[in-house]
Amino acid sequence: MGGGAVKASAPCIAVSGLHRGENPQPGAGIIRSLRRHFPDARIVGLSYDVMESGIYAEGGPDEVHLMPYPAAGGKALLDRIDTIRKRTPFDFFIPTLDAEIEVFATLHHELKRRGIAVCLPGVEVLKRRAKQHLPALAALCGVRVPETRLASDVASASEAAHALGYPLVVKGPYYDARIVHNFAQLAAAAGHLLSEWGHPVILQNCITGSEFNVLGLGDGQGGWLGHCCIRKTQLSDKGKGLSGITVSDARLSSLCARLVRELQWPGPFEIELIREETSGDYFLIEINPRFPAWIDFPSMLGANFAAALIDILKSGRPPGSVPDCPPGSFYIRHQIEVVGNLNRYADLLKGEPDTLPELVDEPWNKFSKTKSPA
Amino acid sequence: MSGPKKLLNIQLTTTMTTILDNLLLNDRGIAFDPVSGDTYRLVGPAVHLVRLLQKGADDAALLQYMLEEYEVDESTARRDLDVFLGTLEEMKLWEAAP
Numbered sequence: 001m002g003g004g005a006v007k008a009s010a011p012c013i014a015v016s017g018l019h020r021g022e023n024p025q026p027g028a029g030i031i032r033s034l035r036r037h038f039p040d041a042r043i044v045g046l047s048y049d050v051m052e053s054g055i056y057a058e059g060g061p062d063e064v065h066l067m068p069y070p071a072a073g074g075k076a077l078l079d080r081i082d083t084i085r086k087r088t089p090f091d092f093f094i095p096t097l098d099a100e101i102e103v104f105a106t107l108h109h110e111l112k113r114r115g116i117a118v119c120l121p122g123v124e125v126l127k128r129r130a131k132q133h134l135p136a137l138a139a140l141c142g143v144r145v146p147e148t149r150l151a152s153d154v155a156s157a158s159e160a161a162h163a164l165g166y167p168l169v170v171k172g173p174y175y176d177a178r179i180v181h182n183f184a185q186l187a188a189a190a191g192h193l194l195s196e197w198g199h200p201v202i203l204q205n206c207i208t209g210s211e212f213n214v215l216g217l218g219d220g221q222g223g224w225l226g227h228c229c230i231r232k233t234q235l236s237d238k239g240k241g242l243s244g245i246t247v248s249d250a251r252l253s254s255l256c257a258r259l260v261r262e263l264q265w266p267g268p269f270e271i272e273l274i275r276e277e278t279s280g281d282y283f284l285i286e287i288n289p290r291f292p293a294w295i296d297f298p299s300m301l302g303a304n305f306a307a308a309l310i311d312i313l314k315s316g317r318p319p320g321s322v323p324d325c326p327p328g329s330f331y332i333r334h335q336i337e338v339v340g341n342l343n344r345y346a347d348l349l350k351g352e353p354d355t356l357p358e359l360v361d362e363p364w365n366k367f368s369k370t371k372s373p374a
Numbered sequence: 375m376s377g378p379k380k381l382l383n384i385q386l387t388t389t390m391t392t393i394l395d396n397l398l399l400n401d402r403g404i405a406f407d408p409v410s411g412d413t414y415r416l417v418g419p420a421v422h423l424v425r426l427l428q429k430g431a432d433d434a435a436l437l438q439y440m441l442e443e444y445e446v447d448e449s450t451a452r453r454d455l456d457v458f459l460g461t462l463e464e465m466k467l468w469e470a471a472p
Binding site: 210 | 398406408409410411413
């Protein structure tokens with residue numbers, strides 16, 4: 001199936017972040033939401049790794065193309081997009097990974113010139129919600145944040161820890177967070193984060209309480225088309241929400257609305273907070289410039305944020321509001337196995353466009369002397 | 375905690391919190407706090423007692439409900455009610471009046 005299979009009226013949408021493993025990415029959930037609202041849509045998966053599980057999932061993308069890593073830079077990403085669009089000229093793009101959004105935010109005009117509709121914040125707005133700049137933003141909005149220090153090496157991290165006291169949370173600028181209880185743990189964590197993600201590392205006081213996440217869609221003018229609040233009810237070892245339940249707290253909504261208004265945020269966002277057990281106050285932990293992995297949960301409750309985003313991009317103006325999610329509905333993350341196919345795997349590695357699943361027509365014993373794809 | 379005196383004391387010095395007032399209840403014994411996301415399991419007469427509290431029932435009405443619905447003498451009913459209200463207080467659903 002190629003680009004010719006796209007119906008004239010059906011949107012052709014590129015989505016990245018297809019992996020649904022232990023630390024799931026948002027793309028597969030976005031695709032499910034889109035298919036619920038646009039059953040005829042053609043979905044083009046943009047993948048950074050042939051082992052992203054969503055490539056092989058039932059109901060996943062209609063075709064998949066490998067992308068260069070965002071670190072390769074804007075030109076490499078645009079060149080690859082141009083090549084892919086010669087085959088399948090997608091009109092919409094929903095980037096879902098923090099690292100790629102940093103790059104694509106600088107390419108707004110290039111994407112627009114190509115006729116690709118995408119909803120991204122400007123570089124300055126993106127910077128204001130970066131972890132190291134959150135305290136300044138929070139102060140403007142009257143929102144509490146954990147006491148925060150930045151460090152560019154292990155020695156300055158040690159000084160910051162001395163001022164903050166243990167235990168504390170050490171974070172990389174993009175991903176990863178670890179709780180440390182002493183200098184030895186701090187040195188190991190900070191060293192790892194600095195080598196993996198670069199500086200600064202962010203050190204914060206530990207706030208004890210329940211975690212709340214709020215997803216929404218900003219209208220770019222200080223308002224939003226809707227939002228959905230959940231409390232995480234089960235966490236994985238990495239702190240990822242294995243289950244969550246919808247809540248309705250006017251104080252929480254108002255706090256998030258102030259942040260969105262201050263940033264005049266355009267498009268998808270996820271705000272992460274902790275409600276301190278002792279004071280009941282919310283502490284802002286993070287603002288992600290994208291939909292979260294649980295994006296399809298509100299969609300199943302009738303609040304389809306991914307579809308609303310495409311509606312905005314199609315019409316150039318906000319459609320009606322996204323409905324509120326009633327409190328008391330919960331999700332549980334449910335992992336299953338998906339079947340891969342070595343033909344598809346090989347095509348992707350060769351840079352050939354991957355297409356809908358085919359039946360495995362090669363007996364496994366023919367591959368007995370090859371290395372496992374893993 | 376037992377006896378009618380203690381129960382009377384609770385009645386006079388405590389009040390329903392906003393949390394209890396806002397709890398969403400179903401008939402299967404699950405109560406949900408829509409603000410915090412906390413979930414409670416209510417057993418036996420607790421569902422009806424919480425519903426009565428949300429409607430503003432006083433101690434006499436709660437006791438009357440217990441006596442009418444359950445084959446229990448007044449002393450036992452008061453003791454059970456006392457334990458129930460004490461549990462609510464521990465869970466911060468029922469707190470000292472300002």
